Amino acid sequence: MGKYTAPLRDMQFVLHELLNVEQELKALPAHADVDADTINQVLEEAGKFCSEVVFPLNQVGDREGCQYHDGEVKTPTGFKEAYRQYVEAGWPALACDPAHGGQGLPMLMNNALYEMLNSANQAWTMYPGLSHGAYECLHAHGTPEQQRLYLPKIVSGEWTGTMCLTEPHCGTDLGLLRTKAEPLADGSYSISGTKIFISAGEHDMAANIIHLVLARLPDAPPGTKGISLFVVPKFIPDADGNPGARNGVRCGSIEHKMGIHGNATCVMNLDNAQGWLVGEPNKGLNAMFIMMNAARLGVGMQGLGLTEVAYQNSLVYAKERLQMRSLTGPKATDKPADPIIVHPDVRRMLLTQKAYAEGARAFSYWTALQIDRELSHADESARKEAADLVALLTPVIKAFLTDNAFLCTNLGMQVYGGHGYIAEWGMEQYVRDARINMIYEGTNTIQSLDLLGRKVLGDMGAKLKKFGQLVQDFVEREGTREEMQEFVNPLADLGDKVQKLTMEIGMKAMSNQDEAGAAAVDYLRVVGHLVFAYFWARMARIALDKQSSGDTFYASKLATARFYFAKLLPETAYHIRAARAGAKSLMELDAELF
Template identity: 70%
Template sequence: MPAYTPPLRDMQFVLHEVLHAVDALKACPAHADADIETLNAVLEEGGKFAAEVAFPLNISGDHEGCTLDKATHEVQAPSGFKAAYQQYVAGGWPALSCDPEYGGQGLPFVVNQCFYEMLNSANQAWTMYPGLSHGAYECLHAHGTPEQKKTYLAKLVSGEWTGTMCLTEPHCGTDLGMLRSKAEPQADGSYKITGQKIFISAGEHDLTENILHLVLARLPDAPAGSKGISLFLVPKYHVQADGSLGARNPIFCSGLEHKMGIHGNATAQLMLDGAIGTLVGQPNKGLQAMFVMMNAARLGVGNQSLGLTEVAYQNALAYAKDRIQMRSLSGVKAKDKPADPIIVHPDVRKMLLTAKAYAEGGRALMTYSALLLDQEINHPDEKVRKDSAELLALLTPIAKAFVSDNAWTATTMCQQVFGGHGYIKEWGMEQYVRDARINMIYEGTNTVQSLDLLGRKVLGNNGASLKKFGKLVAALVEQEGVNEKMAEFINPLAYLGEQMNKFTTEIGFKGMQNPDEVGAAAVDYLRVAGHLVYAYFFARMASVALKQIATGSQDPFYTAKLQTARFYFAKLLPETAMLMRTARAGSASLMDTEAALA
């Protein structure tokens, strides 16, 4: 059986020693009273909930899965999920970072981010039920009418009701411009919606008495393509004027997808047969409103992947210390045993350190992204808000794609550490691999994220956003460039920063001649960008560790951080050279292949 210990020490390191989150938050009036002790206390309690309530249900939930009653269209979640959700609600956890006006606790988003990392390590399938509700809350909070906010937000904040996002249809996934669901205006200002949605996570369940579906559909006179999409709020049960539940709305679960992983979450096929909904935002502007939820979901998928990386690493490390196989190539290490623990073998260490580095780099990125969101929404200085929003937009596809790609690599390596036992269900490792693989296609495949990064976020504004991040890199290089002990981290970071500028210019120029060059380079480009981000954060973390050691700290945490950073720069960052070379190889070897793909 696997185990899980919340990584509170590393979270506190990133929050307080690297990012100085409390100082940044205090500059925001909404969080002027933020303090380290409160943040730590909340996360400590959140870690207990994750480890003691959600985690024990992970393997059983995966084994049992969800059950659909085809006669009633009702779905039952795995045993224990509902009781755990009730504990979650009773503890006030849904309200953590929500607006106090609607019953929220008003804590920073960055606290919720760290809490959800632990929940995702503990049980991603369970966590997706309340997790999607946060995106629905953000969407309604930003674009809902006063009446919608009054009727629905407090119920989402309390956790009494959950939310979903209904985008995909059988004939269209990422290409939402092709969707066919129809919304017919009614005399009372509501809309009657007809259509079919698929792959709807947490689309039907028994954890709450009502589910609020945010549904994309077309009005009768809507223009073709993505410019003709509107967004509607469609509750499972109608809500009466006094807030009580009324009749069942005809939005039904017609089937559950039998996925390779995340079995404990109901991925539903939904049929809308004249379901009544209300418009969210402006007509034909549905994607603008939905992007609030989609971007939250993309960060959420990155967080899911980070959680899986961490828990897989913890279990692989424990196994490698205990499992004995063969002798060390450099001589016997465990003289009292018939073989050495496998952790003495170089390649086992490489797999473990890869997972550890991807977890710690991912944690820094995800925490920083959440802090940017806090600043974007709450900072009194318009320039800070604008800069934070621009940086977050740049980092969001990286957070989704790079972290989830790395999670697939890390969980697979951690499974490999177990050898044959890694493929046996009771050890839990094969579940982490299956779950991690799905995250790479959620909320827009990682190729789509790569096209978004290169095409929209970088080339779309002539590299302005990338230059903003480049200034952070340059400032760190200037600050630490004269520090001899930082040379092993700063020099490769500075070199990659310079190469990134040349690389971007080259791809942009080729893309102007032939747009397929952008498509051919995008996936490689995102990984290079991801490594630039991780290298920046690892250099910052190494700087803090070196300063602590210089002041006489004997805490092995800082030594471990330095060793992980050295591994990252020596063994993982060099991937960028290969990636830039393959990207520069161009599109001809992909597109001039009619015979090969005949």
């Protein structure tokens, strides 16, 4: 079955030593009173809930899956009871607006909570996880009446939410969607169509499910400019806000999947379902982007969560499993063989997992802090700066962290050897679960195109320059310290290379857009490493300053930083060369000749 323990020491290191979060929050009026003790207490309680309540259900959910019968879904044993405990403890309300019953804590704390939940049980976590995106969308674009009806119940966790985008004939290309919305006399709409791949679209864990549905009005223009957003509840709330009449939105079937068996992935049929317009007509995609961006960040946290739990279990196994002797002579002389952690390649795999988990934690927590700055900072220019950085880095969080998670769960299976391929040990489930995260909320290729095409070339590199300035400031500040050279020099070098690569691709794309498409995936990988190198250099600086404290945590952090720069960062040389190779070798072969 394995184990999971919340990595509280490293989480606290990132929050308090790297991000200085208590001081940062003092500049945000909504969170100025949140102190380190409150943050640590929340983390500790969340860690207990995740390890004691949610984690034991992970393999249960994988084995049992969800059961579908006549439009209804039964979740695996224990899922419903765990969700009840989650609601009773107030976790859904953690980072929600107090005006709707929320606790008003920073998004950063919600981010940390979801790392732990995803490590413990990704399939279970997807039920409440999508609800938070629905909350954010309605909080930003819902009418006062919609907010009154839906937000208190979503915030409390009594009701859950979904996002209904994909249709059988269209995935990312939402301009092709066919679901129709016909206006009714009372101001609502009759909505008909079919949506697929709807995570948590039907289940038995909450009293009501609130679907946010993209559909077309009768006079809508073609393409993405003709998409509207509607709130479609499973049960239409009555005058008192309680679930009333059953609506015409039903689950037609659930998918049988490679992984995340404990989460119901549904085909949802809307047959004259009653819905209400959210935001302006034909501007639904703009409103839904709030939920989609929240989901992309959430999928990145799924990647971090699986990386961390795979690392924890790989490490335990590597310390206990006896196989052969060290190449430099026996280390466990009282045993018939050495534990496999003595072998260099096993250490490579473990350190890769550790470096990607801890780098992702620093990066994603910093980004969550930027979201809090964007939402709550007293200074408008600071809010704009934070918004630009979040927009730039959201596709990097989604793609880089999930690519790394699939690599790291596979490495975990390799550390286990033959036992990793056997279900009872639990590692192969993480590989299967991790694979979906590279696909949904926009495949990682889509994220790469978004980064390069929209976020970088779309504004002539303005947002990228803002992150580049952070790197440059750090390099200039730390570059004179001799002990920092091994970190600062490669960071500065990669920053220069990213700048030159961006200009080169941009020039080529001006005459042939396929050049951007051919380079995008490699480009995102390079930018991901630039971000990780920046945070690993910052963490190395702290570890160097505190290594004499006698706390072995800092020695471990410093060794991991050195491994990252020595063994993982050099991957960028390949990707830069591949990006520069251009589109010709990809596009010159006629489709008929494949």
